[in-house]
Amino acid sequence: MPSREDVSYFGAGPAPLPTSVLEEASKVLLNYNDMGIGIAEISHRSPEANKVLADxxxxxxxxxxxxxxxxxxxxxxxxxxxxxxxxxxxxxxxxxxxxxxxxxxxxxxxxxxxxxxxxxxxxxxxxxxxxxxxxxxxxxxxxxxxxxxxxxxxxxxxxxxxxxxxxxxxxxxxxxxxxxxxxxxxxxxxxxxxxxxxxxxxxxxxxxxxxxxxxxxxxxxxxxxxxxxxxxxxxxxxxxxxxxxxxxxxxxxxxxxxxxxxxxxxxxxxxxxxxxxxxxxxxxxxxxxxxxxxxxxxxxxxxxxxxVWVAGRVMQGLNNTYQAKKILGQEGISQKKSDMIYGVLDKYPNVYKVVPDKSVRSRMNICVRIHGADPEKEKEFLDGASKSNLLGLKGHRSVGGVRVSNYNAVPIPAVEKLTEYLESYARKSANT
Incomplete structure (x- = not known):
């Protein structure tokens, strides 16, 4: 059974959350602010709840x-x-x-x-x-x-x-x-x-x-x-x-x-x-x-x-991380990650076809077809990714294919692991 650290998750939503927020959440679910009850149990009209909203x-x-x-x-x-x-x-x-x-x-x-x-x-x-x-x-x-x-x-x-x-x-x-x-x-x-x-x-x-x-x-x-x-x-x-x-x-x-x-x-x-x-x-x-x-x-x-508390902790975490840069700090990371993924996909056009036009490519949801949308090849790709603990890559049921959701909580090491797999799969495909 893989641990959380072993898995790189690229699902479109619900999406990954920062591990630090989840670790804190596991504690406040049991006992919030030493109240003896968890945050999911407090009244939504209590002073504590109002402070969560304000924060x-x-x-x-x-x-x-x-x-x-x-x-x-x-x-x-x-x-x-x-x-x-x-x-x-x-x-x-x-x-x-x-x-x-x-x-x-x-x-x-x-x-x-x-x-x-x-x-x-x-x-x-x-x-x-x-x-x-x-x-x-x-x-x-x-x-x-x-x-x-x-x-x-x-x-x-x-x-x-x-x-x-x-x-x-x-x-x-x-x-x-x-x-x-x-x-x-x-x-x-x-x-x-x-x-x-x-x-x-x-x-x-x-x-x-x-x-x-x-x-x-x-x-x-x-x-x-x-x-x-x-x-x-x-x-x-x-x-x-x-x-x-x-x-x-x-x-x-x-x-x-x-x-x-x-x-x-x-x-x-x-x-x-x-x-x-x-x-x-x-x-x-x-x-x-x-x-x-x-x-x-x-x-x-x-x-x-x-x-609301989870959302607040996620956003405050970004404020703490990027300080004066604020959201521009996260924007730089999001762009870096998407550039890494698109860079490999564009390197192997005979294997990967990015669905949208280059002028409107999403940084968040990277939609790809494998080998001209060959269903067997796409299944092979997804099976291989799953074996490497690269999860959540299946495209939306309405369009199929592969979708990499590159949300904020996806860390750079996970993207590096994905790009290594993309490289490996493309090279292997070229030799078969």
């Missing part, structure tokens, strides 16, 4: 330099839950802005009729579909508000023979204009920064989503579940950032959201449930309602405090 927020703020005008929320439902929450919240803001503008122009009864017409004709949510997760997000939006309100501003498959793997040039995107006759642009622009299944990552924030002026501000919502805290992010460019914890941040159980306070009451007014119902628009469950979660300091319902 975790502080660690994230410090790591990413999050501005004071942003709120941090912890809730459940995973990234998939936020596919829905983003729609509920951003549509509600859009409708209320539209209603207020109309009521200043015309009497209320006429305004209500005009509002229905504007919702039917003008409500748009823009989606950049670059992989499986952004596709699922767009499908959820269509399910909630109707496909007629979802603008697929980019479907990357159209530029790549029906498969994901490229991001077309921005001048090919069909974003909803922000300056229209009705004075309102899209309710949001949504994209997934790193596609776990397809190995596609945006190299940087899209230039076409940059705010040109105060009246031309696209409300950008980004799913960063699989590359969160792996590189520097200019938080101010986003209205909302969210991520499930189970990749780089912690164990499965919580979702972290960073959003502008201006999107929350009292700075931003939301359409009433009665109005949304009258317009045929959905009303979200309260456990996904950002204003409710924010008002209750993420404690509206029972939050898994242990999961």
């Amino acid at each position: 975790t927020k502080h660690a994230l703020i410090s790591l990413l330099d999050i501005p004071e005008d942003y709120e941090i929320l912890f809730l459940q439902g995973g990234g998939s839950g936020e596919f829905s929450a983003a729609v509920y919240h951003m549509v509600s803001i859009w409708v209320e802005k539209c209603r207020k503008r109309l009521e200043t122009e015309i009497e209320q009864e006429v305004a209500t009729k005009r509002l229905r017409k504007k919702v039917m004709e003008g409500l748009k949510l823009d989606y950049l579909v670059t992989g499986s997760w952004s596709l699922k997000a767009s499908q959820e939006a269509a399910r909630l508000v109707g496909a007629e309100h979802v603008n697929i501003a980019l479907d990357a498959r159209k530029d790549n023979d029906g498969k994901f793997g490229k991001i077309p040039a921005e001048d090919q995107w069909s974003l909803t204009p922000t300056k229209r006759e009705d004075g309102q642009g899209p309710a949001m622009v949504y994209y997934c920064d790193n596609e776990t299944v397809d190995g596609v990552e945006f190299p940087s924030f899209p230039a076409s989503l940059e705010s040109k002026s105060e009246n031309d501000d696209r409300l950008v919502v980004a799913d960063m579940s699989s590359n969160f805290i792996s590189r520097k992010v200019d938080v101010r460019k986003y209205a909302v950032i969210f991520g499930g914890a189970q990749k780089n941040i912690g164990n499965t159980g919580i979702t972290i959201i960073i959003l502008r306070k201006s999107l929350l009451p009292p700075q931003s007014e939301l359409a009433s449930p009665q109005l949304l119902r009258s317009l045929g628009l959905p009303i979200g469950p309260v456990v996904l309602d950002w204003p409710t979660i924010a008002k209750n300091n993420s404690l509206y319902n029972t939050l898994p405090i242990f999961d």
